[in-house]
Amino acid sequence: MAGNGNAAPIIIKRKKVVGGGGHHGGAWKVAYADFVTAMMAFFLLMWLLGATTEKQRKGIADYFNPTIPINRVSGGGDGAFGGDSIFSDESFAFNGSGQAASTQGPDTKVGGDDGGSNQDKEEISKLQSALSGHGGESAQMKSMLSHVVTRVTDEGLVVELFDTEEAPLFDADSAAPTPLAMDLAKMIAEVFQASKNRIAIEAHVKAYPVMMVKNPSWSLSTDRAQVMRQLMEVAGTDKERIARVVGHSDRKPATSDPTALRNNRVEIILLRKNR
Template sequence: MSRKREHEAEKENSERWLLTYSDLITLLMIFFVVLYSMSKVDAAKFQAVAESLNKALSGGVPAKMEVSTSPSGPSLIQTGTPSSTTTVPGKDKDPSKTTDTDQAAANVGQGNTDAENMSIEAIKAKLDKFALDNGIQSKLISSMEERGLVVSIQETLLFGSGSADITNRAREILKSISTVLGSASNQIRVEGHTDNLPIQTAKFPSNWELSVIRSTNVVQILQSAGITPSRLSAAGYGEYRPIASNDTIAGQGRNRRIDLIILRSKYDVTEPTNQTAVSGSLAPVLIP
């Protein structure tokens, strides 16, 4: 009897490999199903997501991500032979076959063109001369940065202490500045900054509110002076973007400022447009 039981136990143990084998087959099937489902996406939605991510992360012109097409539908996996637009490493593209679209993309991608540099440099020269002629060169300072021309206007030239009301003299100065800025089509961002001295009033609970209201008031003056509203935007950074140490009175005075940023055209892709606002492309797109 004992020999029979040992034989049956040995037979049961010898068939346990079937369980492992069936589990493996099941996992492989699930794996390939997942791969197949990931290979099929909505081409339009994927392109929108790719462009949105590239705009947000790179700050440049969105790189076009191609989605290959197969008989079963769009796929992330390239199949078949490369398309005619595929660039082969080591081989130059035939200049005679360059399309208008390719040339436009190249021009926008370059962004920092010689013509634009000359235009921005001309604006800087005019503003510097205006500041010198009016004896405010220490309070209206322009500088070139990667993002464009930064025109920094000290608080005492525009507002009273702890106030966002623009003085009459400041209105005339801003109107004169707007005539210079109106010669270009670049986006203009108005940024408000404060020092680190706390403020807590019924109108301004913190430096955040003070910096934002100051920048929006400047925007309104520029708009009333003829700057196209779609070129303007306002931002407030409070005390958190200092350009000098707040440990000294002189440093605090430099930090209390309004910056007018004449952005280079390559940053236009990061600015919302009427088209994106209407189409709602700024909303997150979910891929089913």
């Protein structure tokens, strides 16, 4: 027993093993995060494809194209948004070959020019100035002209009349003109009396929900164009000067939101002599 007291003590070491075997460490978390991010991107892409128009999708695609310069204010060219500013639904640059510019009086957009005769250009310019000059006659006239945008295009002088929340041109979802539409038609007919050029009338309407059983946009735009033709003729426009009356439905929205009220508009075009 005495001999056993000199024996070395037995020491038991418990070694804790730390390894990457438990669920493969944290690598699975990184892979899962990548998967979730990819799925979010996929569903966002699917939502964009279903919620945007062809024009909007092209604008988004062009925005990420580094070869196209992006300016805060649109110049009316064929850049990322085809001449439309992404910062305002109330300012509309003309989608044409020229630079957009505005002047006093009714908002004026100047588009491309096909090099028509100087006489033709001067006549259109005088009519545009005459239309702008109506703004100083009275407060009522200024209010009327807040519904007017003019621009010069390859076709001629375009006078665009559009709805606002406070004062539409036609009763809701109908072709019944309001007193505002009648007054504007009379004013434009008087200004256009100074020219013998032919006239085109084109109407546009906002987009209606796709789930509607009967979409009225085609018939409504056509009816409104016809009503504006009748108002112009009653105001003194020679019916022989009317070259065409067209309804565009909701196919050419003026804003990024196709359902916006601003898309309800009528364009009265004083055509160039060679048109």
